Amino acid sequence: xxxxxxxxxxxxxxxxxxxxxxxxxxxxxxxxxxxxxxxxxxxxxxxxxxxxxxxxxxxxxxxxxxxxxxxxxxxxxxxxxxxxxxxxxxxxxxxxxxxxxxxxxxxxxxxxxxxxxxxxxxxxxxxxxxxxxxxxxxxxxxxxxxxxxxxxxxxxxxxxxxxxxxxxxxxxxxxxxxxxxxxxxxxxxxxxxxxxxxxxxxxxxxxxxxxxxxxxxxxxxxxxxxxxxxxxxxxxxxxxxxxxxxxxxxxxxxxxxxxxxxxxxxxxxxxxxxxxxxxxxxxxxxxxxxxxxxxxxxxxxxxxxxxxxxxxxxxxxxxxxxxxxxxxxxxxxxxxxxxxxxxxxxxxxxxxxxxxxxxxxxxxxxxxxxxxxxxxxxxxxxxxxxxxxxxxxxxxxxxxxxxxxxxxxxxxxxxxxx
Amino acid sequence: xxxxxxxxxxxxxxxxxxxxxxxxxxxxxxxxxxxxxxxxxxxxxxxxxxxxxxxxxxxxxxxxxxxxxxxxxxxxxxxxxxxxxxxxxxxxxxxxxxxxxxxxxxxxxxxxxxxxxxxxxxxxxxxxxxxxxxxxxxxxxxxxxxxxxxxxxxxxxxxxxxxxxxxxxxxxxxxxxxxxxxxxxxxxxxxxxxxxxxxxxxxxxxxxxxxxxxxxxxxxxxxxxxxxxxxxxxxxxxxxxxxxxxxxxxxxxxxxxxxxxxxxxxxxxxxxxxxxxxxxxxxxxxxxxxxxxxxxxxxxxxxxxxxxxxxxxxxxxxxxxxxxxxxxxxxxxxxxxxxxxxxxxxxxxxxxxxxxxxxxxxxxxxxxxxxxxxxxxxxxxxxxxxxxxxxxxxxxxxxxxxxxxxxxxxxxxxxxxx
Numbered sequence: 001x002x003x004x005x006x007x008x009x010x011x012x013x014x015x016x017x018x019x020x021x022x023x024x025x026x027x028x029x030x031x032x033x034x035x036x037x038x039x040x041x042x043x044x045x046x047x048x049x050x051x052x053x054x055x056x057x058x059x060x061x062x063x064x065x066x067x068x069x070x071x072x073x074x075x076x077x078x079x080x081x082x083x084x085x086x087x088x089x090x091x092x093x094x095x096x097x098x099x100x101x102x103x104x105x106x107x108x109x110x111x112x113x114x115x116x117x118x119x120x121x122x123x124x125x126x127x128x129x130x131x132x133x134x135x136x137x138x139x140x141x142x143x144x145x146x147x148x149x150x151x152x153x154x155x156x157x158x159x160x161x162x163x164x165x166x167x168x169x170x171x172x173x174x175x176x177x178x179x180x181x182x183x184x185x186x187x188x189x190x191x192x193x194x195x196x197x198x199x200x201x202x203x204x205x206x207x208x209x210x211x212x213x214x215x216x217x218x219x220x221x222x223x224x225x226x227x228x229x230x231x232x233x234x235x236x237x238x239x240x241x242x243x244x245x246x247x248x249x250x251x252x253x254x255x256x257x258x259x260x261x262x263x264x265x266x267x268x269x270x271x272x273x274x275x276x277x278x279x280x281x282x283x284x285x286x287x288x289x290x291x292x293x294x295x296x297x298x299x300x301x302x303x304x305x306x307x308x309x310x311x312x313x314x315x316x317x318x319x320x321x322x323x324x325x326x327x328x329x330x331x332x333x334x335x336x337x338x339x340x341x342x343x344x345x346x347x348x349x350x351x352x353x354x355x356x357x358x359x360x361x362x363x364x365x366x367x368x369x370x371x372x373x374x375x376x377x378x379x380x381x382x383x384x385x386x387x388x389x390x391x392x393x394x395x396x397x398x399x400x401x402x403x404x405x406x407x408x409x410x411x412x413x414x415x416x417x418x
Numbered sequence: 419x420x421x422x423x424x425x426x427x428x429x430x431x432x433x434x435x436x437x438x439x440x441x442x443x444x445x446x447x448x449x450x451x452x453x454x455x456x457x458x459x460x461x462x463x464x465x466x467x468x469x470x471x472x473x474x475x476x477x478x479x480x481x482x483x484x485x486x487x488x489x490x491x492x493x494x495x496x497x498x499x500x501x502x503x504x505x506x507x508x509x510x511x512x513x514x515x516x517x518x519x520x521x522x523x524x525x526x527x528x529x530x531x532x533x534x535x536x537x538x539x540x541x542x543x544x545x546x547x548x549x550x551x552x553x554x555x556x557x558x559x560x561x562x563x564x565x566x567x568x569x570x571x572x573x574x575x576x577x578x579x580x581x582x583x584x585x586x587x588x589x590x591x592x593x594x595x596x597x598x599x600x601x602x603x604x605x606x607x608x609x610x611x612x613x614x615x616x617x618x619x620x621x622x623x624x625x626x627x628x629x630x631x632x633x634x635x636x637x638x639x640x641x642x643x644x645x646x647x648x649x650x651x652x653x654x655x656x657x658x659x660x661x662x663x664x665x666x667x668x669x670x671x672x673x674x675x676x677x678x679x680x681x682x683x684x685x686x687x688x689x690x691x692x693x694x695x696x697x698x699x700x701x702x703x704x705x706x707x708x709x710x711x712x713x714x715x716x717x718x719x720x721x722x723x724x725x726x727x728x729x730x731x732x733x734x735x736x737x738x739x740x741x742x743x744x745x746x747x748x749x750x751x752x753x754x755x756x757x758x759x760x761x762x763x764x765x766x767x768x769x770x771x772x773x774x775x776x777x778x779x780x781x782x783x784x785x786x787x788x789x790x791x792x793x794x795x796x797x798x799x800x801x802x803x804x805x806x807x808x809x810x811x812x813x814x815x816x817x818x819x820x821x822x823x824x825x826x827x828x829x830x831x832x833x834x835x836x
Contacts, residue, residue, distance in 0.1 A: 025600070026573050027572055027573060040571060040574035043606055044574035064696075065728065084604060084605045087603065087605060089603070089638075090640040091602070091639055091640040092604070092666075094666040095599060095638070095666045099663070099665055099666060099688040099689025100600065102689065102691035103729075105726065154445055156461050181513060181518075182513055184507060185507070186502060186510070188461055220507075222507055222713070223507075223670070223673045224670045226507070245509060245512075247517055248512040248517060249668060249669060249670040250670045250672075251666065251668050252669075252670040252671020253509070253671070253673075256641070256642045256670060256674065270513050270517040270521070271513070274693060274700055274701075275692060278479070278481075278699060279482055281695075281699075310480075310522070310525075311521075
């Protein structure tokens with residue numbers, strides 16, 4: 001049985017609306033039909049199994065559909081779908097239990113807030129190939145977060161310019177570097193040229209020091225064949241990671257890639273905000289992320305504390321919980337990637353959110369490269385912040401004898417870490 | 419140059435927000451960086467090229483982000499991206515010009531309302547393989563809409579039950595039949611079994627009458643390899659059409675399928691409502707449909723007049739215009755598929771919306787099968803409605819000597835055509 005929980009908002013009866021969803025999304029018509037037998041209903045009919053009332057709202061989430069009402073009833077409604085009616089294909093699940101629901105009339109708001117899938121989904125989907133343990137093993141990091149950074153400016157650098165910056169960042173001591181999610185294979189920096197310029201820098205440093213920095217190349221392409229060619233370019237040159245814009249390639253692109261992938265797949269959720277930013281509409285991240293983890297995301301970007309984007313801290317905390325909670329086993333957990341405006345100053349609040357765990361990738365852009373002492377000092381400052389946070393020491397105290405941390409506090413505590 | 423038009427809503431300055439979008443979505447950081455040279459900006463920087471003010475709103479589209487304001491400035495803002503910064507890959511376009519924009523703080527609403535892509539996109543994407551002319555040629559229909567229906571109940575029929583219903587619908591005289599979009603390959607009706615049960619009925623009727631009814635089988639699958647296996651099953655059995663849930667398979671799935679397809683691809687946009695139902699947020703259909711037409715949708719479901727869903731008629735009219743307006747040439751136009759609660763009664767208003775064109779597929783579910791005289795009478799009634807509409811005769815008048823139309827008016831004019 002597949003269970004979906006919908007947060008329904010309607011000027012009418014929540015129960016009637018719940019029954020309508022259950023009916024529309026299974027046998028699916030508005031007129032009683034000759035073929036709609038009891039036997040058929042037993043096979044496929046969805047069933048409302050729980051209704052938990054919520055306080056009514058005084059504004060409609062879809063304002064154009066308020067129809068003059070001033071009170072909008074709200075409830076969380078569980079609807080159970082027989083597994084056989086849907087099967088384990090994620091496109092069928094998305095179509096039957098999620099997509100179609102948003103077309104139904106009579107609601108002034110609808111949000112998918114929870115989804116529980118039976119064990120059969122575990123057996124039919126690959127899940128992460130590397131996940132948390134693979135990411136730590138490949139970077140050689142132990143006992144602290146993997147410290148990462150993003151090549152900036154996001155767009156416009158030529159391959160040799162990117163490679164020069166990568167060299168500087170590697171010298172600074174980062175564990176992980178990524179292309180900005182907006183960089184894939186534009187004319188001024190085709191992926192093949194970028195790989196050719198960057199990988200020797202990574203491999204050279206590995207040979208000298210034994211430390212292989214993980215570089216995530218932007219391989220996304222709407223055409224899965226092209227994406228695989230991009231993947232192969234990276235793998236053959238000795239790379240071990242790729243940025244994948246999961247929303248832009250879709251379930252099909254992700255599924256195709258994972259089946260053939262030899263790279264750690266670092267998911268950027270660019271576009272996800274469309275689905276979730278309005279609290280009365282769309283999806284909770286906890287639902288949406290299940291699709292991508294089943295398909296095999298290894299590392300999942302989920303913003304962080306005090307980000308530069310719209311997302312409030314409590315939403316990030318929920319995302320962190322979602323992505324680190326096993327669906328079926330520890331192996332299906334993706335590495336949480338915490339980024340956006342980070343510089344180390346958020347380490348204490350972040351570790352409070354993770355319950356003490358440092359099994360995460362901590363991405364700092366401007367917070368590293370714009371440090372007054374240069375990127376090397378930037379990396380040191382971030383590491384110091386995490387040492388302090390893990391030991392429960394206030395950053396201001398730890399900064400007294402850690403100059404890089406002190407400088408970063410002076411520069412970034414106004415929130416301008418980029 | 420790629421031009422996007424964003425409808426921005428903000429309690430602050432629209433112009434400042436427009437500049438922020440242009441900056442974030444190209445060079446992309448909040449701190450001035452050493453590498454951000456004038457030369458680089460010339461290569462990739464997006465530029466605000468037009469701002470057209472709209473009346474201010476008194477409510478925030480994202481209510482949680484109103485911040486106590488009571489006036490929200492609104493404008494349509496054109497932003498131009500250099501083609502070289504993005505390239506012609508649709509996943510890059512989606513990531514850079516659309517997806518990322520929704521994460522930006524400081525807006526209380528954002529909707530993508532227009533997109534103009536340069537000629538280079540025509541050369542690098544296949545577009546429809548069959549489109550309007552192919553759909554009419556394969557069904558043998560001339561001078562009127564292709565009349566189609568959907569097998570209902572949507573889910574739950576066994577393959578032989580579906581085949582029996584298909585046989586009845588073929589005898590009734592429909593040109594086109596489809597699986598409900600929710601039906602793909604569940605355990606009780608695996609696609610292979612369904613094809614095996616249905617195709618002999620189609621081919622037998624073709625041999626007897628010369629008329630080959632187009633049957634659209636639900637082939638969607640999150641895994642493109644599985645979807646191609648489904649495609650091949652249909653093609654090898656002599657089928658010529660498939661329902662594809664474009665939102666559920668994503669750009670990657672659609673791109674992969676189209677490159678290898680021998681079938682007419684009938685797109686269902688299930689899930690699209692999430693992106694568009696709130697008028698202050700998301701996408702206009704006119705923007706979103708361009709992606710799928712470039713990738714090669716042949717037939718595009720766009721609702722209709724007085725549908726059972728939330729979509730108002732004027733939104734359908736805009737969708738019709740969008741899908742029938744060439745992007746680069748007539749060849750990239752998809753066949754508009756008009757459905758949901760249709761029974762012929764909407765033909766006059768529909769033909770008013772199409773400007774007299776009957777180049778469309780008109781889908782009736784309950785409107786055909788629940789006709790009091792049976793499905794055969796249902797098809798006749800729909801054809802009569804279109805004859806009347808095309809000749810500019812009121813349905814009530816035409817019904818005086820067309821009994822099937824009269825019966826359908828009696829039964830369905832309360833809007834219950836399913």
